[in-house]
Amino acid sequence: MQGALPPSSVGELGERRIIDLVRSRLTHPPTWVKLGIGDDAAVIEPERNHLEVLTTDALVEGVHFDRRFMPADAIGHRALAVNLSDLAAMGATPRAMLLSLALPDSLPVADLEAFLDGLFSLAGRFRIVLVGGNVSRSPGPVVIDITASGSVKPRKLLSRSGARPGDEVYVSGTVGAAAAGLEQLRASSDGTALCESCVSRFLRPEPRIRLGMLLGRNRAASAAIDLSDGLADAVHQLAAASGAGISLEADAIPVEPEARRWFEARGVDPLTAAMTGGDDYELLVTVPRRRHRAFGAVQKLAGSLLLTRIGVVTSGREVVMQRGGREEEVPAGFSHFG
Amino acid sequence: MQGALPPSSVGELGERRIIDLVRSRLTHPPTWVKLGIGDDAAVIEPERNHLEVLTTDALVEGVHFDRRFMPADAIGHRALAVNLSDLAAMGATPRAMLLSLALPDSLPVADLEAFLDGLFSLAGRFRIVLVGGNVSRSPGPVVIDITASGSVKPRKLLSRSGARPGDEVYVSGTVGAAAAGLEQLRASSDGTALCESCVSRFLRPEPRIRLGMLLGRNRAASAAIDLSDGLADAVHQLAAASGAGISLEADAIPVEPEARRWFEARGVDPLTAAMTGGDDYELLVTVPRRRHRAFGAVQKLAGSLLLTRIGVVTSGREVVMQRGGREEEVPAGFSHFG
Numbered sequence: 001m002q003g004a005l006p007p008s009s010v011g012e013l014g015e016r017r018i019i020d021l022v023r024s025r026l027t028h029p030p031t032w033v034k035l036g037i038g039d040d041a042a043v044i045e046p047e048r049n050h051l052e053v054l055t056t057d058a059l060v061e062g063v064h065f066d067r068r069f070m071p072a073d074a075i076g077h078r079a080l081a082v083n084l085s086d087l088a089a090m091g092a093t094p095r096a097m098l099l100s101l102a103l104p105d106s107l108p109v110a111d112l113e114a115f116l117d118g119l120f121s122l123a124g125r126f127r128i129v130l131v132g133g134n135v136s137r138s139p140g141p142v143v144i145d146i147t148a149s150g151s152v153k154p155r156k157l158l159s160r161s162g163a164r165p166g167d168e169v170y171v172s173g174t175v176g177a178a179a180a181g182l183e184q185l186r187a188s189s190d191g192t193a194l195c196e197s198c199v200s201r202f203l204r205p206e207p208r209i210r211l212g213m214l215l216g217r218n219r220a221a222s223a224a225i226d227l228s229d230g231l232a233d234a235v236h237q238l239a240a241a242s243g244a245g246i247s248l249e250a251d252a253i254p255v256e257p258e259a260r261r262w263f264e265a266r267g268v269d270p271l272t273a274a275m276t277g278g279d280d281y282e283l284l285v286t287v288p289r290r291r292h293r294a295f296g297a298v299q300k301l302a303g304s305l306l307l308t309r310i311g312v313v314t315s316g317r318e319v320v321m322q323r324g325g326r327e328e329e330v331p332a333g334f335s336h337f338g
Numbered sequence: 339m340q341g342a343l344p345p346s347s348v349g350e351l352g353e354r355r356i357i358d359l360v361r362s363r364l365t366h367p368p369t370w371v372k373l374g375i376g377d378d379a380a381v382i383e384p385e386r387n388h389l390e391v392l393t394t395d396a397l398v399e400g401v402h403f404d405r406r407f408m409p410a411d412a413i414g415h416r417a418l419a420v421n422l423s424d425l426a427a428m429g430a431t432p433r434a435m436l437l438s439l440a441l442p443d444s445l446p447v448a449d450l451e452a453f454l455d456g457l458f459s460l461a462g463r464f465r466i467v468l469v470g471g472n473v474s475r476s477p478g479p480v481v482i483d484i485t486a487s488g489s490v491k492p493r494k495l496l497s498r499s500g501a502r503p504g505d506e507v508y509v510s511g512t513v514g515a516a517a518a519g520l521e522q523l524r525a526s527s528d529g530t531a532l533c534e535s536c537v538s539r540f541l542r543p544e545p546r547i548r549l550g551m552l553l554g555r556n557r558a559a560s561a562a563i564d565l566s567d568g569l570a571d572a573v574h575q576l577a578a579a580s581g582a583g584i585s586l587e588a589d590a591i592p593v594e595p596e597a598r599r600w601f602e603a604r605g606v607d608p609l610t611a612a613m614t615g616g617d618d619y620e621l622l623v624t625v626p627r628r629r630h631r632a633f634g635a636v637q638k639l640a641g642s643l644l645l646t647r648i649g650v651v652t653s654g655r656e657v658v659m660q661r662g663g664r665e666e667e668v669p670a671g672f673s674h675f676g
Contacts, residue, residue, distance in 0.1 A: 034389055038579065039498050040427035040564055041393035043490075046384030051372055054470055055379035056436040056485055062477040063440075089378035098394040100438075100483045102401075132392055139400040140478020145438045147394055147485040152381075160377050226378055241376065 010112055011105025011137075018135050021113060022099070025120045029129055033096070042131035044096055050151040053092035057082045061141035069185040072111040074203040075144070076118030082228060083148035084126065084207035085281040089226040091158040091216025092150030094126050094209060099133035102143040115144075126209055156216035160241035163223040163286040165315040169246055170295075170307050171254065172208055172282040175231050176270060177201035179277020180259035195258040205281040212283060214301050220294040221285040232275040232331050234284045235311075239319050242286075248311035248330065250323035271323075276331050286313055348450055349443025349475075356473050359451060360437070363458045367467055371434070380469035382434055388489040391430035395420045399479035407523040410449040412541040413482070414456030420566060421486035422464065422545035423619040427564040429496040429554025430488030432464050432547060437471035438483040445480065453482075464547055494554035501561040501580035501624040503653040508633075508645050509592065510546055510620040513569050514608060515539035517615020518597035533596040543619040550621060552639050558632040559623040570613040570669050572622045573649075577657050580624075586649035586668065588661035609661075614669050624651055 007013040013021075022037075029036050035043040046052055059065055059079050067075070080097065087094050099119070103112070123130065128148070163169075180195055181202030188194075208226070215221040225238045231253070239246045255274040263270040287295045299307050311321075319330045345351040351359075360375075367374050373381040384390055397403055397417050405413070418435065425432050437457070441450070461468065466486070518533055519540030526532075546564070553559040563576045569591070577584045593612045601608040625633045637645050649659075657668045 034492075034495075035497060040424040040562075041391045041430070041488075043389050043391050043428065043495060043497075046388075046390050050384075051381050052384050052390070053379045053381050054434070054436060054485075054487070056438050056470060056483070057472050058438045058440060058474055058481075058483065060440045060474050060476055060481075063475050086378040090381065092379070096392070098392060098485055100394050100396045102396060102398045102481055132394060134395050136396055136398050137401050138398055138479065138481070141476065143396075143398075143440055143476070143481045143483075145394070145396065145481075145483040147392075147436055149392070150379075154372075157372075157381060159373060159381075224378075 007109055010103050010107045013109055015135055025116055033129055033131055036131050047151040051154055053087055053090045053150040053152055055083050055086040056147040058145040060143050072114035073118030076115040077122050077204050079144040079146050080119050080122045081205045081207045083146045084209055085226040087148055087150040088208045088212035089224045091156050091212045092152040094128045094150045096129050096131045096149045098147045100145040101135045102138035104138050158216055158221055158224040160223055160225050160238050163242035163244050163313045165244055165313050167222050167286040167288050167313040168309050169311040170285050171310050172211055172305055172307055174254045174256040175280050176259035176274025177256035178279035179273055180262045195262045198259050207281055208283045211302055214298045218294045218298050220291050220298045222288050224283055224285045227280040227282045230276050230278045235330055236319050245314035245316035245318045246311055247314050248321040250321050252310045254308045345447055348441050348445045351447055353473055363454055371467055374469050385489040389492055391425055391428045391488040391490055393421050393424040394485040396483040398481050410452035411456030414453040415460050415542050417482040417484050418457050418460045419543045419545045421484050422547055423564040425486055425488040426546045426550035427562045429494050429550045430490040432466045432488045434467050434469045434487045436485045439473045440476035440481040442476050496554055496559055496562040498561055498563050498576050498579035501582050501651045503582055503651050505560050505624040505626050505651040506647050507649040508623050509648050510549055510643055510645055512592045512594035513618050514597035514612025515594035516617035517611055518600045533600050536597050545619055546621045549640055552636045556632045556636050558629050558636045560626050562621055562623045565618040565620045568614050568616045573668055574657050583652035583654040583656045584649055585652050586659040588659050590648045592646045
């Protein structure tokens with residue numbers, strides 16, 4: 001139709017043209033992709049002598065994100081970042097992803113484009129190839145489901161279950177920034193950001209892919225897990241999977257300074273807030289004493305990324321924290337359900 | 339709490355106990371599963387000298403299914419069947435799946451259990467192992483996203499793009515039953531089923547895994563595609579991917595007899611209804627003349643599964659149908675979007 005306005009919502013756009021928007025962002029595939037988007041399924045060649053690492057994580061509008069205060073490109077970034085963080089915790093190198101989208105008819109095409117820009121920008125940085133997916137209509141929220149695939153040599157694989165009593169416990173980066181950032185976004189409808197770095201840490205979490213690979217390659221860690229549901233939850237999960245306990249030092253936990261000030265100003269205990277808040281995509285790792293030198297090499301290679309010793313693995317099953325001369329229980333985690 | 343009622347909705351159940359319900363259905367994993375559910379990601383060992391085939395397909399409540407007239411176990415069956423059908427069209431042997439669920443708080447626990455029963459019953463028949471997934475709350479519809487992984491030897495891979503002029507076009511089973519079944523379910527709120535076999539074909543589609551593997555192993559097909567969006571759509575897609583045309587014989591198309599009667603009684607052209615209705619999970623395959631004998635062997639091995647010659651690949655780009663002495667265009671397919 002001559003003179004017709006371009007479609008402004010995905011409902012007007014339709015499935016084929018949505019897929020075209022995705023395809024237009026694809027780059028030339030590597031040789032290990034035998035068949036990408038366009039057949040009944042994707043076909044890839046596994047890396048020789050490697051294991052395949054697979055993970056899937058969904059973002060549901062109204063549960064994991066809110067379009068009212070999260071820019072669409074940040075949602076795209078996050079949808080992939082949460083999956084890459086899982087691969088990082090295994091020491092895997094990311095390779096491929098599949099994208100499943102359920103979209104309400106009313107979603108603006110501009111939002112879909114910004115979403116794809118955020119997603120493909122992060123994918124490009126880690127050379128992840130989109131090999132398949134599907135698009136359907138949603139009668140309710142936007143639902144984004146990504147499956148990511150990576151590869152790792154068997155001896156370089158990290159898992160949650162290898163921690164042994166005496167191993168030291170480390171965390172990468174700082175914690176609490178994302179939780180403070182989320183609260184700020186929720187609170188300040190006027191756009192006032194009191195901790196800009198917190199907001200940006202919440203909006204664009206950085207998956208620790210390189211750190212995971214360095215730990216695996218140097219065989220520097222006995223166990224690893226990502227902090228998707230917060231530090232407290234991660235410590236509990238890693239301890240349980242390893243059949244061990246963990247004792248943390250409260251003073252050692254690297255709470256993001258700006259987040260600490262933000263929580264203190266609101267009369268909230270910064271440490272509790274930082275430990276139970278989700279959305280930090282740092283890694284929690286345990287390091288056997290005999291791998292201390294290898295871990296030192298990883299620390300050097302990690303450059304500006306902080307790796308802080310926050311505790312030790314114990315032979316009990318308790319997860320505790322030393323704070324102000326007393327031992328206290330570590331609060332339980334955080335759930336996206338119920 | 340003593341005397342408390344067991345949770346009746348998934349909102350009361352919570353994430354951990356939902357995951358427990360899933361885990362309780364897992365069987366002992368094969369040796370190629372190095373890490374299953376419970377770590378940050380799953381780890382599997384690729385099959386040596388095989389390619390990996392990956393597909394993802396989502397079912398969205400209100401778009402792909404309606405809980406008012408579809409039993410929960412049929413929804414579980416379908417969620418996996420649609421993915422297995424994609425693997426079948428590649429000639430792949432299914433191996434692993436990841437399950438991503440977004441569930442409204444109000445969903446009855448009994449429905450979740452029946453859903454899982456339907457899903458795991460089909461998975462068990464094809465020895466597919468659930469290796470990972472995630473569960474979250476949905477503020478709207480039930481959304482089920484499954485990623486399935488299979489493997490195939492490079493020379494046994496089927497794709498959409500290998501059809502060449504002169505190849506014969508075959509379809510498995512019959513078409514139209516699922517479309518008639520869906521219309522019956524929608525129409526008869528009093529539970530009267532006029533074509534029971536149609537309803538059951540809609541509710542529990544049978545993915546043609548064995549046929550796909552037989553075609554691949556015998557190198558009997560030049561191209562294959564599944565009929566998820568109907569025969570008309572599949573013919574168009576296969577022709578376009580192969581850069582060829584297809585000419586169908588209307589009289590040869592195996593419309594399910596009960597569906598034919600059902601559509602005729604409603605004054606609807608059964609052939610058009612059967613070709614444009616979705617949800618038939620049969621395979622459309624093209625067979626080069628020089629592979630005729632190999633295809634005959636596949637027909638024997640396929641046993642009671644009908645394989646009907648319905649047309650021929652042509653050198654043009656048109657997709658046409660010979661009907662009553664005239665050539666007509668094949669109607670376009672069917673979209674789950676917009």
